[in-house]
Amino acid sequence: MRTLCTAIACCKTKTGVILISHHCFLDSLFLVAANVRSLVTRGKLTQDKANKALSVLKGTLDYSDFKDVDMVIEAVIENIPLKQKIFSEIEKVCPPHCILATNTSTIDLNLIGEKNSSQDRIIGAHFFSPAHVMPLLEIVRSDKTSAQAILDLITVGKSIKKVPVVVGNCTGFAVNRTFFPYSQGAHLLVHLGVDPFRIDRLISGFGLPMGPFQLQDLAGYGVFVAVWKEFADAFPDRVFQSSLIDLLIKNGRNGKNNGRGYYMYEKAGKPRPDPSVLPIIEESRRLTNVMPNGKPINVTDQEIVEMILFPVVNEACRVLDEGVVVQASDLDIASVLGMSFPSYRGGIVFWADLVGPKHVYSSLKKWSQAYGDFFKPSKYLEERATKGIPLSAPASSSLGSRSRM
Numbered sequence: 001m002r003t004l005c006t007a008i009a010c011c012k013t014k015t016g017v018i019l020i021s022h023h024c025f026l027d028s029l030f031l032v033a034a035n036v037r038s039l040v041t042r043g044k045l046t047q048d049k050a051n052k053a054l055s056v057l058k059g060t061l062d063y064s065d066f067k068d069v070d071m072v073i074e075a076v077i078e079n080i081p082l083k084q085k086i087f088s089e090i091e092k093v094c095p096p097h098c099i100l101a102t103n104t105s106t107i108d109l110n111l112i113g114e115k116n117s118s119q120d121r122i123i124g125a126h127f128f129s130p131a132h133v134m135p136l137l138e139i140v141r142s143d144k145t146s147a148q149a150i151l152d153l154i155t156v157g158k159s160i161k162k163v164p165v166v167v168g169n170c171t172g173f174a175v176n177r178t179f180f181p182y183s184q185g186a187h188l189l190v191h192l193g194v195d196p197f198r199i200d201r202l203i204s205g206f207g208l209p210m211g212p213f214q215l216q217d218l219a220g221y222g223v224f225v226a227v228w229k230e231f232a233d234a235f236p237d238r239v240f241q242s243s244l245i246d247l248l249i250k251n252g253r254n255g256k257n258n259g260r261g262y263y264m265y266e267k268a269g270k271p272r273p274d275p276s277v278l279p280i281i282e283e284s285r286r287l288t289n290v291m292p293n294g295k296p297i298n299v300t301d302q303e304i305v306e307m308i309l310f311p312v313v314n315e316a317c318r319v320l321d322e323g324v325v326v327q328a329s330d331l332d333i334a335s336v337l338g339m340s341f342p343s344y345r346g347g348i349v350f351w352a353d354l355v356g357p358k359h360v361y362s363s364l365k366k367w368s369q370a371y372g373d374f375f376k377p378s379k380y381l382e383e384r385a386t387k388g389i390p391l392s393a394p395a396s397s398s399l400g401s402r403s404r405m
Helices: 002-014 026-041 047-055 064-068 080-093 147-159 175-191 196-206 212-219 221-234 244-250 275-288 301-321 328-339 348-355 357-371 379-387
Strands: 019-021 057-059 071-074 099-102 122-127 136-140 163-167
Touching: 026 047, 026 057, 047 057, 064 080, 071 080, 071 147, 080 099, 099 147, 122 147, 136 147, 136 328, 147 163, 163 328, 175 196, 175 212, 175 221, 175 244, 175 275, 175 301, 175 328, 196 212, 196 301, 212 221, 221 244, 244 275, 301 328, 301 348, 301 357, 301 379, 328 348, 348 357, 357 379
Parallel strands: 019 057, 071 099, 099 122, 136 163
Antiparallel strands: 122 136
């Protein structure tokens, strides 16, 4: 998580906000300085402001400097016991008004703050990677988070030039929860016989910066497996399981981290599809055995895009139905600013309304009958589609209640 910590630090130094990080080593401080210098080189920051920003950055290896801070952001790996330990320790040192924020991307806030007495000041501050570039700040509230903590974090977010979106507490929160079917659908399609590089080309053509398999290469398979497990535990009825990632790791591949994944990575030039990964995919297909009659399915380019993105729309419907976000436009903004959904398409829910809820629903229903519950339409989507109500319409437009799956 060192890269993430330094990226958050870079965000805060740009506006002269002091950051004290318990896990910030000397090389991390150098990385922050390098990022700030690059802003000067690109004309995005004056040298005077850069010097002033770096002058307030301080590294520490213990909690002694935490006695006077107003906010702490924890950004360690997604490990519940470790996060609980840190929050328990900093609560004893920080002043009573200090906001205790976590940068977790998936873990329930109630679990993280389970051992704390003052849970009203525990809040999620989810920065998207790279944190000093991506504009979204997902502010996660639990049932116990105080209104003041939320307002204070919104103020902090705006002061560091982020766009804050307040969301509810659940596995994955609003953005990662909505988009977890994105990679799931891609993996299912591959195991139904579709070429992964064709999928990536089509998704890039749709307007996303890269396809799901190149994105996995970029993130690293360890992160992917950890996140996949969180969602598998939370939503076992709609998670596609395969051996593909385990097989890739077993064969010495870890994406861009070691230069070998679905793509080949060299110091110069763009990533190139690696044909030597295809036998590994074939082995996973054999083990998973989901192809109808053992033969690859025949799908059009449009169907491939829809089979990957309609499940995302379906999960967005659940997020709306459960009240994780207040309004559909919050998801639209978050999908563009946090997941790089093409802005000219208006956001994930806006796009789905343009495509038509009836088409989304009927397609998912057809695929669920052919390929299983991963595609099963949510009650929210079914109701909106059958009644002709836009997905983005307020909850009062629908007769149903929340908390349905």
